[in-house]
Amino acid sequence: xxxxxxxxxxxxxxxxxxxxxxxxxxxxxxxxxxxxxxxxxxxxxxxxxxxxxxxxxxxxxxxxxxxxxxxxxxxxxxxxxxxxxxxxxxxxxxxxxxxxxxxxxxxxxxxxxxxxxxxxxxxxxxxxxxxxxxxxxxxxxxxxxxxxxxxxxxxxxxxxxxxxxxxxxxxxxxxxxxxxxxxxxxxxxxxxxxxxxxxxxxxxxxxxxxxxxxxxxxxxxxxxxxxxxxxxxxxxxxxxxxxxxxxxxxxxxxxxxxxxxxxxxxxxxxxxxxxxxxxxxxxxxxxxxxxxxxxxxxxxxxxxxxxxxxxxxxxxxxxxxxxxxxxxxxxxxxxxxxxxxxxxxxxxxxxxxxxxxxxxxxxxxxxxxxxxxxxxxxxxxxxxxxxxxx
Amino acid sequence: xxxxxxxxxxxxxxxxxxxxxxxxxxxxxxxxxxxxxxxxxxxxxxxxxxxxxxxxxxxxxxxxxxxxxxxxxxxxxxxxxxxxxxxxxxxxxxxxxxxxxxxxxxxxxxxxxxxxxxxxxxxxxxxxxxxxxxxxxxxxxxxxxxxxxxxxxxxxxxxxxxxxxxxxxxxxxxxxxxxxxxxxxxxxxxxxxxxxxxxxxxxxxxxxxxxxxxxxxxxxxxxxxxxxxxxxxxxxxxxxxxxxxxxxxxxxxxxxxxxxxxxxxxxxxxxxxxxxxxxxxxxxxxxxxxxxxxxxxxxxxxxxxxxxxxxxxxxxxxxxxxxxxxxxxxxxxxxxxxxxxxxxxxxxxxxxxxxxxxxxxxxxxxxxxxxxxxxxxxxxxxxxxxxxxxxxxxxxxxxxxxxxxxxxxxxxxxxxxxxxxxxxxxxxxxxxxxxxxxxxxxxxxxxxxxxxxxxxxxxxxxxxxxxxxxxxxxxxxxxxxxxxxxxxxxxxxxxxxxxxxxxxxxxxxxxxxxxxxxxxxxxxxxxxxxxxxxxxxxxxxxxxxxxxxxxxxxxxxxxxxxxxxxxxxxxxxxxxxxxxxxxxxxxxxxxxxxxxxxxxxx
Numbered sequence: 001x002x003x004x005x006x007x008x009x010x011x012x013x014x015x016x017x018x019x020x021x022x023x024x025x026x027x028x029x030x031x032x033x034x035x036x037x038x039x040x041x042x043x044x045x046x047x048x049x050x051x052x053x054x055x056x057x058x059x060x061x062x063x064x065x066x067x068x069x070x071x072x073x074x075x076x077x078x079x080x081x082x083x084x085x086x087x088x089x090x091x092x093x094x095x096x097x098x099x100x101x102x103x104x105x106x107x108x109x110x111x112x113x114x115x116x117x118x119x120x121x122x123x124x125x126x127x128x129x130x131x132x133x134x135x136x137x138x139x140x141x142x143x144x145x146x147x148x149x150x151x152x153x154x155x156x157x158x159x160x161x162x163x164x165x166x167x168x169x170x171x172x173x174x175x176x177x178x179x180x181x182x183x184x185x186x187x188x189x190x191x192x193x194x195x196x197x198x199x200x201x202x203x204x205x206x207x208x209x210x211x212x213x214x215x216x217x218x219x220x221x222x223x224x225x226x227x228x229x230x231x232x233x234x235x236x237x238x239x240x241x242x243x244x245x246x247x248x249x250x251x252x253x254x255x256x257x258x259x260x261x262x263x264x265x266x267x268x269x270x271x272x273x274x275x276x277x278x279x280x281x282x283x284x285x286x287x288x289x290x291x292x293x294x295x296x297x298x299x300x301x302x303x304x305x306x307x308x309x310x311x312x313x314x315x316x317x318x319x320x321x322x323x324x325x326x327x328x329x330x331x332x333x334x335x336x337x338x339x340x341x342x343x344x345x346x347x348x349x350x351x352x353x354x355x356x357x358x359x360x361x362x363x364x365x366x367x368x369x370x371x372x373x374x375x376x377x378x379x380x381x382x383x384x385x386x387x388x389x390x
Numbered sequence: 391x392x393x394x395x396x397x398x399x400x401x402x403x404x405x406x407x408x409x410x411x412x413x414x415x416x417x418x419x420x421x422x423x424x425x426x427x428x429x430x431x432x433x434x435x436x437x438x439x440x441x442x443x444x445x446x447x448x449x450x451x452x453x454x455x456x457x458x459x460x461x462x463x464x465x466x467x468x469x470x471x472x473x474x475x476x477x478x479x480x481x482x483x484x485x486x487x488x489x490x491x492x493x494x495x496x497x498x499x500x501x502x503x504x505x506x507x508x509x510x511x512x513x514x515x516x517x518x519x520x521x522x523x524x525x526x527x528x529x530x531x532x533x534x535x536x537x538x539x540x541x542x543x544x545x546x547x548x549x550x551x552x553x554x555x556x557x558x559x560x561x562x563x564x565x566x567x568x569x570x571x572x573x574x575x576x577x578x579x580x581x582x583x584x585x586x587x588x589x590x591x592x593x594x595x596x597x598x599x600x601x602x603x604x605x606x607x608x609x610x611x612x613x614x615x616x617x618x619x620x621x622x623x624x625x626x627x628x629x630x631x632x633x634x635x636x637x638x639x640x641x642x643x644x645x646x647x648x649x650x651x652x653x654x655x656x657x658x659x660x661x662x663x664x665x666x667x668x669x670x671x672x673x674x675x676x677x678x679x680x681x682x683x684x685x686x687x688x689x690x691x692x693x694x695x696x697x698x699x700x701x702x703x704x705x706x707x708x709x710x711x712x713x714x715x716x717x718x719x720x721x722x723x724x725x726x727x728x729x730x731x732x733x734x735x736x737x738x739x740x741x742x743x744x745x746x747x748x749x750x751x752x753x754x755x756x757x758x759x760x761x762x763x764x765x766x767x768x769x770x771x772x773x774x775x776x777x778x779x780x781x782x783x784x785x786x787x788x789x790x791x792x793x794x795x796x797x798x799x800x801x802x803x804x805x806x807x808x809x810x811x812x813x814x815x816x817x818x819x820x821x822x823x824x825x826x827x828x829x830x831x832x833x834x835x836x837x838x839x840x841x842x843x844x845x846x847x848x849x850x851x852x853x854x855x856x857x858x859x860x861x862x863x864x865x866x867x868x869x870x871x872x873x874x875x876x877x878x879x880x881x882x883x884x885x886x887x888x889x890x891x892x893x894x895x896x897x898x899x900x901x902x903x904x905x906x907x908x909x910x911x912x913x914x915x916x917x918x919x920x921x922x923x924x925x926x927x928x929x930x931x932x933x934x935x936x937x938x939x940x941x942x943x944x945x946x947x948x949x950x951x952x953x954x955x956x957x958x959x960x961x962x963x964x965x966x967x968x969x970x971x972x973x974x975x976x977x978x979x980x981x982x983x984x985x986x987x988x989x990x991x992x
Contacts, residue, residue, distance in 0.1 A: 039686040079672055079686040084630055085423055088623055092416035108544045112625040116546070138546040138625075175533055175541050390543075 031071040031328055033058075033318070034078070034094030035103045036114050037128060041082025046106040046307055050128035051077060053311030054103070056291075056298055061319055068323035073315075080105060080114075087114035095121045100328040101318055106147075108132050108178060115139035122330040124321075124337055126314050129307055132178050133358045133389035142334050145358045146314050147307075150179060151386045153256045153277045154186025156363045159381065160275070161187075161227050162194040166252060170218055170225035171201040172232060172240070180206075182390050183231040183256050189387040191229075199225050204236060211243045218249055225251050233258030238267055245270040260305060265368050274368045279306035280347035281364040281375040291346040306347065306364075313345035313361075317352075348378060355383055394714030395569055398655055399562040402428065406558035418554050419622075424662045425557035426618045428655055429564045431642045433611030435654035436568050438643060440577050440604045442584030443517045446636050447524030448612050451502060453532060453631030455494050455613025456620040457539055460548045462490035463621070468547045475537045487551045487621055495613040502609025503602065510601035513587065525636060532628035544627040545620075552622040560618055564611050568651045569713075575842045576603045578725065578831075581649075582839040585828035592788065592822075594814030594844035594888050641693060645700045647707025649830070652714040657707065661693055668692040711830045724866070725838040727852045732845040736817050740801025741765045742892045742924060744787050747796035749779075756782040757793070758948040764892055767922045769914065771935040771956075774945035775969060780928045781823060781896065783945060787926075788820045788894050789813035800892075814844055819885030820894040823928075825877050827869040827884070834865040836880055840887035850889060859883045859913055875906035882913065892924045893917065899931045907931060911938055936960070944968065 035054070037047040058073045066072040076094055080087040082105065091102055091114035102118045102125035104111040111127040112135060118125045119140040127135065129147035136143055161169070171188050174180040188198040199221055202214045218225065228251050232240055237259050244253070255264075257278040264271055282289040288309060295303040303309075320343050321336035322328065341353040348362030360383060365376040402425055409421040434448050461473065462485045469481060485493065505524065512520055532539050539545070571577045576599070583590040583597035590597055620626055638661075646657020674684035700707060742764040749757045757779040764770050774780050785791035787798055789810045798805045800816050813820075828836050834852050841850055856862040859879040864872065869880060878898055885893055895914070899907045911934050917923045929935055935942060936956040944952040944959065946968040952959060959965055 040690060077673060079669070079689075081689065083634075084625065085619075085623055089416055089419045089423065092419055096414055096416050109625060109627050109630060112544050112546045113623050116550070116624050132543075134543075138544065175536075178541075178543050181542060 029066075029071055031067045031073045031101070031318070031322060032076060032097070032099045033073060033101045033103065033315075034076045034091070034097070034099030036078055036080050036087050036090040036094055036105065037103060038082040038105045038110070039077075039079040043082040043106045043110075047128045049303070049305060049307040050106070050311035050314075051103075052299060053291075053295070053308030053313075054315050056294060056308075057312045057315030057319075059298075061315065067315075067319040071322055071328065080110060082107070082110070084109040084113045087111075088117055090114070091117040095123060099123065100330070101125065101333070103128060103314070104130070106130055108135060108138075111135055112138050115143050118142060122334075124330060124334045128311065132182075133356075136357045137389075141357070142330065143357065144337055144352065147310050148257070148277070148279045148361060148363050149358045149389070150183040150256075151186050151358070151389050152361075152363060152381055154183050155190040155385050155387065156277055156365065156379065156381045157229065157254050157256070157275070158187045158190035158194060158196070159385065160365050160377070161191060161229075161252075161254060162196055164227075164252070166227040167196045168199045168223050168225045168227070169196055170199055170221065170228045170251070172204060172214065172228060172230035173201060174204050174206060174232065174236075176206050178390070179256075179258070180231045180233075184229045185390070186387045187229045187254070190385055193385070193387075199223060204232065204240070206236060208236065209239050211240045214240070215243045215247045215249065218244065218251075219247050224249075227252045227254055229254045231256045231258055234261065234263055238263060241267065241270050241274070257306075260366075260373075262304075265371055265373050268371065271368045272370070275376070276366055277363050278366065279310050279364070280362060281306075281366055281373070281378065283375050283378075287344070288346050288348075309346045313347055313350060316345045317343060317350060349380060351380075358386075358389075392715050393718050394652060394716075395566065397714055397718075398565050398652065401655070401659070402558040402561040402565070406554040409554035420666065421554045422552055422557040422622050424658065425554065425561040426552070426615055426622060427639075427642070427662065428561040428658045429557075429618060430612060430615035431639055431646070431658045432561075432564050432568045432651060432654045433608050433615055434639050435608075435643055435648060435651060436571055436611060437604050437608035438640075439649045439651075439654070440572060440580040440584065441601050442649075443514070443521075443601075444640070445518065445521040446633075446640075447521030447528070448608065449631045449635045449639065450525050450528035451498050451609040451612040452616035452619065452635070453528065453626075453628065454501070455498050455616030456626050456631070457532070457545065457616075458494035458497060458613070459487075459490050459617030460545050460620045460626075461538065462493055463487050464548060472540060472545060472547065473538070477537070480538075487549065491614060491617040491621070494617050495610050498613030499606050499610030503606040506602035506605030506609075507598075509605060510598045525632070529628055529632050532631070539628065542627060542629070544625050546625040548620045548624050548626075550622065550624040552618055557618060557622070560614065564614065565651055565655060567607070567611065568654070571604070571607050572651060573725065575726075576600050578835060578839050579843055580604045581831060582828045582836075582843075585830060586826045588790070588810070589822065589826035589828065589884075590839070591810040592790065592814060592820050593840035593884055594811055595839060596811060596843070641697050644707055645696055647704075647709035647711070649706070649711035650709045650713050652712075653707050653709035656709060660708070661696065664692050664696055665689045725832075725835050725852070726842075727834075727838075729838075729841045729846070729850045729852075731847055731849045734845045734847055736815075736847070736891070737801030737803055738891075739766075740799075742787070742818060742926075743799045744783070745797050745799070747783070747786055747793055747798070749782055749786055749791070749793040755948050757786065757945075759796070760945070760948075760950045761796075762943055762950060762953065764924045764926050766891060766924045767918060768940040769918050769925045769927060769938050771939035771942040772926060772928045772945065773930075773932065773935060773942060777947075778945040778968075779948040780945055784820070784894055784896055784926070784928055788818055814840075814888050814890075817889070817891035818894065819888050819890035819892070821878070821881040821885055821896055821898055823896040823900070825874075825881055827877055827880060829868075829870040831869055832865070833861055833867050833869055833872070833880055836869050836884050837887045840884050844888035846889035848889065850887070852887075855883050855886050858886060858917075860909070875902050875910070878902065878906075878910065879913070886917070890923065892926070894926045895928065897929050898927065899929050899934055907934055910934075914938060 078090045080090050087110035104114045104127040106129040111130045119142050124142050126144050126146040131150045133149040133151050169191050171184040173184050253274050255276040259276050260278040280288045282292045292303050324336040325332035341351045343350050351360040360380050362378045364378045366373050367376050405421050409418040533542050579595045579600035642657035642661045647653025668689040672686050672688045744762045747760045786793045792808045837852050837855050853862050942959045944965050
């Protein structure tokens, strides 16, 4: 869910996002996508690139006749300011304006608040990058997870850790968000299912800086963990990692997409060997690499994370669903999305079939080697390995 | 009911009517939320406005209200899934939303009462910092208290039953409640405490109690707003009740004017309108062929500019401390004018006695072993050069300041130290050297606050007390706007409002012209002659002191050097020396020098 680029050129990007999104004329045969997203506030770093990626897909699709080659796509982009109430109001406005699909912000509260409105109206919806799979239950059958769910990242990391021969895990969680609180626990569950054992679980607070208590606890564990799993991100992750290595703990450190940031690879020796997942790594010659190039060409700046790609993919899923459904009827679209199976998208394959609206999509495993991020593997986890979302 | 209140109520109901006319669900949502914000800002204003203490902690109570309402109202099945660890008592009930809302709000109001007791012992900035602590602690409890919450995870599936009409009813009720509290006895006392703590204590006002009640009432309203929020949006998590909403609500309160209910409502209205306009402009638009590009973030910029503009141009907010009633030609609000007699035990005989009083500041002895009695029915002048200890003596004798040795007694009852409140209740009224009125309160409110705070054995009327100092025609004027002499007289009226046996006047004639001084002297003399008060006057206006006083006490370097009649004082060589630094001895006939009754600038 969380990627943390400090700059994000947000202001400049915002204007662009909005301007290029509205050329398509409303026709009978059109598809209106209502983006109730956060272009300002704490969610802007995630929602903005997702919308940017979606805009590229919309442009490409419209150049070829629209979604499914016949439904001209109109993007209605509204800023909800990372605010729960505003999301619920804006979603209603977008529905009143005729939206056929709704895109929601990247965090649970606003996604649920807006989602409940769209659910009542029977309109299919995605969150840009909310990774809590429980939202499908909280909102209802018109809601689809788009980004890699926490359960998927946790399970993928656990599977990989077992493949690496690691058997004792320590989990570091923070209950302050579901992402930092639950993702390591999903890892632990799958890790144990696959024969590993969780030796202990520690808790930290956002911004605590001093991790000596946790590090001392880890150093004194018997048996020593050979892998430490956390979803901490900046500034907590670098602080923790430095203090951990300074204390002489050599266990492998696994993290999730929250540390997919230049900061992590720039930490020097301490970050050597750190493993983390994200939604895709642009390996040379792949479709994702091509998307990264297309993004750079379109926005005249390089792409620094995978949110834009998953935003692009979302539009491809919608386009395919509208082809299958043959129109923009909400229920038909919902069923078509739910039956998506093995669709080729920029990050690999995506399937919603039999996954309870949490997509099976590729997850990249990456390792920091010599101060650079190297791609280890891209895989789609089997659904029977997924833990139940909390 | 008064005009202003009717207009505010009509505004709320009119907003709900607008939602009904337009019919679009999005408009209904916007209006419902606006009305809930009115509830919240007004609730915050009940505390911030009446006590003058900025609170960052109030969204905590909104949060507790939201959680409690959700738990009480949600259907059993869903509750079981979301809150598996809930105690059976809570897990099994599913109340009507209105009942759940009120139960939650009353519970939070009681929590607020207890917490208010702790908070109200702090003043100014320390109280504000403490509310910040409340915000952070409650947020941590919400995240950590997973028996009653879902930790950081969202609570969802709260029945969305709030319509614009219900929200309008709630907002109207809260506006009426806020207005009622503001002008109630406790609201009046809290506002007096806000204006001047020292003067409020000396007028017998328990700042602690009034603040605690204001806190409790405002937390009740915040919980109501929180519950409505939950029943309107249907989903929330602890992050909804943290810094974000704290600053939004405070911004609205500051823009509108924290010290008035009208201000709170207008702040909410103004910021909401501004936001609604700006967010429609944000995505860019075409106007007469000109294409205006998108500029997201405009709403935030707009509200920030509104806040800055307010702080620059109208630091007190749009409405300041005034209500709609004050600017409308309808009937003005008046405080209760009559205060009935009640059973109180006060010493009815005996003097205000200061015995062997010694007070030192570090190594400096300000008052040394001073013994002085103020009898009922006498005017006692207290004079002495600058720095002789007059003000210190008065502060100790009126219970404002602690002292090192000695005692102060009223009749046969020894008074506690540094408890000005207790002195007021025992019948000691006082004024201050530098005027300390409840500046933004009306003239009659200044008097009524003291009257309401200190019960008396006899019935009192506000206008009677004002008439005593010739201010009855100015009853509804704001105290700040009075002339200097009028302010001095109002201070005396406020001291008289507690039905005192003793009156301590600290330089009552300072800065007055001759006419004003003469008028004042007449008033003071009548208080002794008609009311039989014992009056202690500290002043530099020697002609007035000599003319008025039955006895005069002279302090020099902290010691009482004489307590005599004015005639004796005039001839006392030691007094002359204290004032002029030398004996005016002509030498030849060794005649006692006569003290010159002129105003001495010291």
